[in-house]
Amino acid sequence: MNLDSLIAPEHFNVASEITKHTSDKVALRWEDESGESRTITYDALNRRANQLANGFTSLGLKKGDKLIVMTTRLIETYVIYLASLKAGLVISPASELLRAKDLVYRLNHSEAKAVICYAPFVKEFEKIQEETPFLKYQIAFGGEVPNWLSMAELTDGQPETFPDADTLREDSAFLAYTSGTTGQPKGVVHTHGWGYAHIRIAAQYWLNIGENDLVWATAAPGWQKWVWSPFLSILGSGATGFVYHGRFQPHKFLQLLQDQKINVLCCTPTEYRMMAKYDDLGTFDLSKLHTAVSAGEALNREVIDIFKKECGILIRDGYGQTESTLLIANVNKDESKLGSMGQPLLPEFVEIVDENGQPAPLKQVGTIAIRSDFPALFKHYYKNPEATAAAHCGDYFLTGDRAYKDEENYFWYQGRKDDVIISSGYTIGPVEVEDALMKHKSIKECAVVAAPDPIRGNIVKACVVLKDGISGTPELTKELQSFVKNLTAPYKYPRQIEYMDALPKTESGKIRRVVLRGK
DSSP: OOGGGGSOOSBOOTTHHHHTTOSSSEEEEEEETTOOEEEEEHHHHHHHHHHHHHHHHHHTOOTTOEEEEEOOSSHHHHHHHHHHHHTTOEEEEEOTTOOHHHHHHHHHHHTOSEEEEEGGGTHHHHTOOSOOTTOOEEEEESSOOTTSEEHHHHHTTOOSOOOOOOOBTTSEEEEEEOOOSSSSOOEEEEEHHHHHHHIIIIIHHTSOOOTTOEEEEOOOTTSHHHIIIIIIIHHTTTOEEEEEESOOOHHHHHHHHHHTTOSEEEEOHHHHHHHHTOTTGGGSOOTTOOEEEEOSSOOOHHHHHHHHHHHOOOEEEEEEOTTSOEEEEOOSOOGGGTTSOBEESSGGGEEEEOTTSSBOOTTOOEEEEEETTOTTSOOEETTOHHHHHHTEETTEEEEEEEEEEOTTOOEEEEEETTTOEEETTEEEOHHHHHHHHHTSTTEEEEEEEEEEETTTEEEEEEEEEEOTTOOOOHHHHHHHHHHHHTTSOGGGSOSEEEEOSSOOBOTTSOBOHHHHHHO
8 A cells, every 4th residue: 555645635525525426326324123215316415415405604604613413314414524534624523312411511621613413312412501612503303393493494595506615735624523432532633634534544445336236334422433334434425324213233234234234244243153053144144245244352263254155255354443543453364374363554654562662573462552643643632632741752742552563464363452361471362252252152242351350360250241042151151161271372361251131232242351450
C-alpha cells in the first residue's frame, strides 16, 4: 500500500468521496421487520443532503460547529451525515442507549450547537435538568415533537444544490466518544483527512468492496463503527448498502443474506457467534457472499471453523480502534493462521512494543502500538491534552491491547492490558480460554476475567451464558473445567465458573469485562 495514496489533498471535504459517485445507481436498499422496503439512488441522496445542508446554514450553523446525532438504521441517517459533512459541521454520534446523564455530558463537553434526533428517541433529551449553555437548536425527524424543529420543515423548499464547505484535511469531521467503561468517555477527534485514508485502507484492503457489490454492515449509528463501514466504506466505494432496521435474530439474518444475495458482510463477533449456534446454518445458500469480516473484539476460532464447515465461508477477523482505522487483519487465506488477528495492513506503522515503547522481540507479549504519524490516526482527545499525551510513548500511540507477533508478522491477541490474568506467576490471556469454552456444545457466550485469590494472586474465572434449555450445575462446571484442560495448558482452566443470563456490554456490543472483574 503506497503511503502517499492515503494522504488527502490539502483542501478536502470527505463528503466528496461519496458525491463523486453521483448517478442513478441505487446507493441504499432499506428494509424493516415488517417487510417494508425502500431504495434511494446516489443522485437522490445527494439532493436531499444538499437541501438539509442549506437548512443547517439557514439556522446559522457554520463550519466547525458540533452537531450531536441520535438516530437509527434509516435512510435519513445517511442524509443527515452527508449533509453535515457538506456543511462542515462536526458530527458527534450518540447511541439511543445513552441516558440523560450521558447526553448532558456530551452536550456540554462538545459544546454542541445543535441536536438532530429520531423522534422516538427524544425522551432522554427532554429528561435533562442541567443547563446546556451551548445548545441552540433541537431538530427532530420521523414524527412531530413539541418545541423541536422539524427536519422536514427545515428542508422544505431548500435548493437541491449546495457548495461544500471549504474544509482542510486537518479540519475536524467527527467527534466520537469512547464506550466509557471506566470514568467519563473521551472525545476522539477525526479529521476529513482521516476519512480519506480510512476508505482506502478498510474498504479496499479488508472489506474488498467493489462498485457492483451489495454490502451489509450491521453496525448501528451511535458508534464509530457505523461511520467506518455502513457509511464511509460502502458509499465511498460507490457500492450499494443494504440496511436492515430490525432486531437481530439468527434465522432472519441468515434468510436476508440468502434472499438479498449479499456479497460483502461485516458483522459483530456476537452476531456471528449466535448464527454459528443456529442448528440449520448449513441449509442457507450464501454462495453470493465473497467476503465476510468481523470486528469489534476477537472472534473465536470455533465460530470461524463452523462457518467454514457449514457454509464454505472463511470469516476474516479485523482489528482497529475508535482512535484509528482498521490496523490488522486476515487478508489472505493461510489457514494455519486462523485464530490470529492477522497481519498489519501497513507493517511500518504497527508494532508490538514493551513497557518502554520499544519494539518487543518475537513471541513476547506487549502492547499493540501505532506510529504517531499514521495518516488514519485520530487528531487528539477533545479538551484532554493529558489523556492524549498519556496514550503516547516515544514514537507510538499505545492502544492498550496486548498481543505478540510470530515469525511471519502475524499478531496473536491476548486481551486488553487490564484483562491479562497473572495467576501463580503464569501470564494467561483470556481469549485462549474463551476459545476453548466456546467449543463446548452447551455454551452460547462467555467471558473470562481474573478473580482475586489469596494464594495464587488471581485465578481464572469464566462468566458463562448457556444455550436455551441448559442449566448450570456442579456437574456441568466440572465437565467444562475438564473440557478446557484438554484443549489448553492445564494451568489456564477456569477455577471458577459463574452462570449468567447475559453478559454486560457497552453500547457498541463489546463485553464489559471491567464490570465482571468488579463483581
